[in-house]
Each structure stands twice: as structure tokens, then as C-alpha cells.
Amino acid sequence: MIGITDIEAAAERIAGHVVRTPTLPSPGLSGLLGVPVTVKLELLQRTGSFKARGAAAKLLSLGEAERAAGVVAVSGGNHGIAVAVMAAALDVKATVVMPRSAPARAIEIAEEAGASVRLTDGMGSAFSLVNDLRDEGLTLVHPFDDPVVIAGQGTVGLEFARDADELTDVLVSVGGGGLISGVATALRALRPQVRIWGVETEGAEAMAEALKAGGPVPVEVSSISTTLSAPAVAPLTYEHVAALVGEVLVVPDREAVRGCLELAEHAKVWTEPAAGCLLPAARRVVERVGPDARLGLVVCGGNASAVDMASWVERFGLR
Template identity: 75%
Template sequence: MIGVEDVEAAARLIAGHVVRTPTVASPGLSALLGVPVTTKLELLQRTGSFKARGATAKLLTLGEADRAAGVVAVSGGNHAIAVAVMAESLGVKATVVMPKSAPAHAVEIAESAGAKVHLTDTMDGAFALVSRLQADGLSLVHPFDDPVVVAGQGTVGLEFAEDVAAAGGGALTDVLVSVGGGGLIAGVATALHARLPGVRVWGVETEGAEAMSQALAAGGPRQVALSSIVTTLSAPTVAQITYDPVSALVTDVLVVPDADAVQGTLDLAHYGKVWAEPAAGCLLPAARQVRQRVGDGARLGLVLCGGNATTQDVFRWAERFGLR
């Protein structure tokens, strides 16, 4: 398990390369949920998601030979965008592998940043291809199974804790974080527990992308079947390096239906005045569950992890689920 000192080192490393995203109280979401809500707007990060942090940390720690050989990454969308864009900014050649279910705009962004893009039929196939490309000499920038990447993602929690403390208005009692492979929640939980003792951290997954909750039920990482429309949370398994801190530091991992995640995206736009993807939208239905479980004294923090969903995608999903 990484420690808060690793997250602090990552923060120093990536400073100047990534955005210190805003931490803001949300009157609209507070009214909707009936308790104070503070949001960490990581959807305003470079490349549109928190993934820029871990990708940048990894790229900056590569040796000269590895940088010259180039890097490879596997992704359902956001990690591919982050690696492609940040590698271009640092002068590193990137290859990314995505399943065909990945958002078309993610493929376009990665290609426009100069990355070589491979598409596979499934996410499992994407991971298999990456292994072959890594064997050919490319350096892997794993989306979550890497302590440098996890520490980089943990800088979200470090900033969140610092900003909440600076604002004065009362400490957070509960922070909700989306879970794919677990890199974000592992890093954020590490930072938050060090800086905000007593805070509860909750993970959120969508049905059909339940790698962490199934791992917790089984006592360790294992392969899971994927069917969620939320490809940016669709990891076929978590890693031991993400499972361990989650099992130790996270209160629970909640699972919500895809339809509720899409409704959450619509509600974030209406009440929170932000355009998020369903990977962040899933936090709202989960926040209602947390509020019911912990009571009226809750002061909620939401890590809005990304905003890389097109209006066309969201409206198509909304129509599919009969949402308004």
C-alpha cells in the first residue's frame, strides 16, 4: 500500500503539468440531497478527467530509454485520452488500446494527440494486446496497477482535504468516489484518511462493472463479467495494490444501475450546473444511500471524476432508459 508521503511526492512531481481543480460547495446539490455537499471538480482537469494526474506522474518517472521507446496504455476512454495528450506534451510517443465499445470521441482525441490507437472487440482483448505490445519493448502506463499512478490519482484527495480545511465551514463526514480499477479511490482514501481523520470514504460502481465490490466479497481481486454502458468504470479486475487500501480504508462500495448513473448525469447538470459523465453521475444515487445510512449530520463530498461524455451519448442513454 502507498502512503500519504507517496501522494505528497506525486503532488510535487506533477505540479505545473496538471490543474489544481476547484473544490466548491454546491447549493443545488445540497438542496437536492438535504445535507451540505461539496464537490471536487476533477472534470475540469486537463484531458477532462483525473486520469491526467496518474498518467503524468508515470510519464515523468520513466527513464530516458523508456521514454525513447514509447509507452502503451489500455483504457475504456479516459486513461487513453490522458496518456495520449500528456505524452504528446512531454515528447513521448504513445500507443493506446481500447475496446470498440469505448466512446468514439475518446478515439478521436487520442488520435489527434498523435497516439497510435488499436481497437479490440472486448476489454479483456485490449488488456491481452497491451501485454503483447509491452513485450515488444513499450513501457506500460497501467490505468491502476502501478503505485506511481495510484499516488498520482491520490493527489485529488490531497487537494480536496486541503481545500476543505482552508474553507473552514466544517469537515466532511463522507466522501464518495467512483471505482473502476480502483486507482482513484485507493489514492484518495489514502490521502483523506491521513488529512481528515474520521472521514468515511465510499466507493461507487455501476451494475455490470463491479470489479471492486466482487473482489471485496470474494476476499481478493478476480475477473468479472462486464456489461455496463459506463466503459470508463469497466475494468475486468482490480489490482492487489488497489484492493488492499480499499479493503482497509473504504467503508463500503455501493453499486447502482446504469439508468441511475445516467439520471445522475442529468441531475448534476440541472442541480449542480456541471456536465459530468455517468462515471461521475453514479455518485448521486449512491449519495442518497449514504445519506440514509449515516443520517442528517452528513456533510458529503463528491469527487466528480470526469466529464468526457458527449451530449449525444447522454441523450441517447437517457432515451434508452426512458429518462427525462
């Protein structure tokens, strides 16, 4: 498992390459949920999500031979964008493998950044293709199964711990578990009294299922939240979450989309379902913790198009 010194080293390495995103109280969300809410606005990060941190940390750690050979990444959207954009900024050739279900805008941005984009029928086949490309000599920038990447994502928690006022409970979205592993490591070191909650959507429950099974297991991916849709978590991220996180809550896609609308209306931010799922989970936390809760929300990304959102609103009858 990584430690706080790894995260502090990552923070020093990526400084100047990523944005120190705002940590702010949200009067709108505080009124909506009935308790004080502080948000870490990682959707304002370069490339629109926290993923730029882990990508930058990994790319900056590579030796000359690895940089020359190029890198490969697998992604449901945000990690691919981050690797493509950060690799271009650092003059490293990148190949990004995505399922065809990935947001069209994510594919477009990765291509515009100069990455070679390969599309597959699903996340399982995407991971298989990446393994083949790695065997051909490309360096893998894994979205979560890498301590360097986890330390990079952990800089979100480092900043949150230093910048936020009093917190009792912090909610973090979970896909493969890289973000929550890093954030939980930082918070356990700097805010040990804070409870940490993971949040997944139905059909993207890799960590919740792993916790039930006592280790990583494959899951069927069906959630609209493609950025949370890992086919399985890694032993590395499972180990962090099992040791550091209190519970992983699972919410329906419909409620995640409703959460996006509520974040737009009450927090004035445009998010994707991977962040929208925090709102229904936050209500459950408040019900269980009570009125003395002081919530922190890691608003992880905002890479959803207006067309995507309109489609989801129509699909779930949220008009």
C-alpha cells in the same frame, strides 16, 4: 501500499502539468440531497478527468530509455485520452489500446493527440494486447495497477483534504480502483475521521465482487460506463480499498444517467455516468448516516458527448 509521502511527492512532480481543480460547496446539490455537499470538480482537469494526474506522474518518472521506447496504455476512454495528451506534451510516443465500445470521442481525441490507437473487441482482449506490446519493449502506463499512478491520482484527495470544509463522508467512483486507492490514502492521513465510500455501476462491479471474494476476481463487463469497466481490479488496489474504504455501493446504469441529468440541473456541471453514479449512492449514504452528514463528491470526469447522453436518456426512458 502507498503513503501520504508518496502522494506529496507526486503532487510536487506533476505541479505545472495538471490543474489544481476547484473544491466548492454546491448549493444546488445541498438542496437536492438535504445535507451540505462539497464537490471536487475533477472534470475540469486537463483531458476532462482525473486521469491526467496519474498519467503525468508515471510519464515524468520514466528514464531516458523508457521514454525513447515509448509507452502503451489500455483504457475504456479517459486513461487513453490522458496518456495520449500528456505523452504528446512531454514528447513521448504513445500507443493506446481501447475496446471498440469506448466512446468515439475518446478514440478521436487520442488520435488527434498523436497516439497510435489500437481497437479490440472488449476490455479483456485489450489487456491481452497491451501485455503483448509491453513484451515487445513498450513501457506500460497501467490505468491503476501501479503505485506511481495511484500516487498521482491521490493528489485529488490531497487537494480535497486541504481545500474542503468539514466532511463526514466522501464518495469516489471505482473502476480499477486507482483513484479511490489514492484518495483514500490521502484522506486517511489528513482527515482520518472521514468515512470513504466507493461507487460502481452494475455491470462494472470489479471491486465489489473482489471484496465479496476476498481478492480480485474476473467480472463480466456490461455497464454503459466504459470508464469504470475494468475486467478485474488489481491486488494492489484491492489491498488499499479493503484496508481504507468502508463500503463499495453499486447502482444501476439508469440511475447513473439520471445522476448525470441531476448534476447538470442542480450543480451546473456536465458529467459522464462514472460521475453521475455518485448521486444515487449519495442518497443511500444520507439515508444510512442521517441528517448530520456532510458529503464530499469527487466528480471524476465529464467526457460524455451530447449524442451519448441523448442515447442513454432515450434508452432508459428518462425524458
